[in-house]
Every structure is written in C-alpha cells, then in structure tokens.
C-alpha cells in the first residue's frame with residue numbers, strides 16, 4: 001500500500017505518451033547519456049552501471065546488481081542507492097520520448113529488503129505527458145523480471161533544454177562534453193527532433 005502525492009499523478013487532461021519514431025528498437029540498448037553519470041556511465045568507477053534496453057512501448061528495462069559497496073544495513077542495499085537505480089531507469093525514458101528531462105519529484109516505496117548480490121530487475125514506463133511534465137513509474141523486482149516487487153517509484157520529470165546543463169553545470173565538465181562532437185550531436189538531435 002502506498003500513499004502518493006498528487007504531484008506525481010497525471011491530471012485528468014494529460015495526454016497519453018507517444019513512443020518517438022526514432023527511439024531505439026525494442027530490445028536495443030538505449031545507451032548512456034553521459035559517460036561519467038553515476039547511474040549509467042560506463043566510465044564512472046563508483047557508479048551503478050545501469051544499461052537500459054528499450055521496451056515495445058514508452059518503456060525500458062534494466063538490471064542492477066547490488067554490490068557490497070551499495071550496502072546500507074549489513075548485507076542489504078541502501079535505500080538511497082535503490083532510489084538512484086529507479087531514478088536512472090526513469091531517466092532512461094528520455095531516449096524513448098526523445099526529450100531531455102530531469103527529475104522534479106521522485107516518490108519511492110520500499111516493499112522488500114534487497115540483499116547484496118541480488119539482481120534488481122528494473123522496468124520503467126511513461127504514463128502521461130502534460131506540457132513539459134512527464135509522468136512515469138518504475139519498479140524493481142527480485143528473482144527475475146516476474147519476481148516480487150521490492151521497490152517502486154512514481155515520478156514527475158520536467159522537460160528542459162540542453163542549456164539547463166550548460167548554464168547550471170560546473171564549467172570543467174561542461175567544457176569537456178561540449179568538445180565531444182558525439183555528445184553535442186546527440187544533445188542537439190534531441191532538441192530539433194521532438
């Protein structure tokens with residue numbers, strides 16, 4: 001049983017989400033949005049290394065292996081780390097909508113303890129859109145994609161322009177990615193192909 005804030009529930013007049021025609025094909029990896037991202041970056045040694053795949057709808061799946069460095073209580077995953085995994089899975093939906101959005105609100109329910117060594121089977125989907133607001137939900141299951149739900153979240157993501165990062169990020173990292181032609185092409189493509 002969960003008590004949710006109305007901010008993460010779509011209003012009655014929200015629109016159904018639409019899979020972007022250029023979204024990765026079902027089963028394809030969506031890729032990392034930033035190599036140093038704590039959630040999905042392959043170059044981030046401390047990160048979760050989530051590798052999401054596109055689903056058939058406006059959805060993704062991913063797996064997160066809980067390692068000893070993710071502990072909160074002895075032998076159990078830290079709740080904040082699990083929230084990060086859910087947040088990152090939800091963030092990967094950007095690739096399916098082909099928009100850039102950031103988490104505005106994330107509400108998590110912790111239903112079962114998640115032991116170190118377990119694989120959390122994550123799924124996330126967009127439920128609705130209303131202007132810049134993107135409503136989405138995610139869950140993490142133990143013992144396989146059809147196993148019991150251990151954690152879940154409802155979220156409100158807000159669409160932003162790439163300038164959001166350029167204006168707010170530390171210049172050292174911004175300059176580094178701005179000089180990466182692949183990153184620039186990717187970011188601009190999201191903006192000109194809504």
Ligand SMILES: CCCCCCCCCCCC(=O)SCCNC(=O)CCNC(=O)[C@H](O)C(C)(C)COP(=O)(O)OP(=O)(O)OC[C@H]1O[C@@H](n2cnc3c(N)ncnc32)[C@H](O)[C@@H]1OP(=O)(O)O
Pocket residue numbers: 007033039087088091092094100101102103104105131132133156158160162165187
């Ligand atoms: C290069 C590729 C990279 C790709 C990058 C992909 C990153 C994915 C990574 C995983 C996800 C993350 O961790 S993202 C990182 C964590 N999140 C953040 O850092 C976001 C920090 N917050 C912000 O920057 C800002 O608050 C924004 C952008 C979210 C919103 O600011 P804004 O642009 O001025 O918009 P604002 O007018 O305030 O809000 C727009 C509408 O949303 C509503 N709204 C906004 N926030 C909330 C909220 N918390 N709860 C309820 N409602 C909210 C407002 O009421 C309004 O509704 P109405 O009046 O229109 O009805």
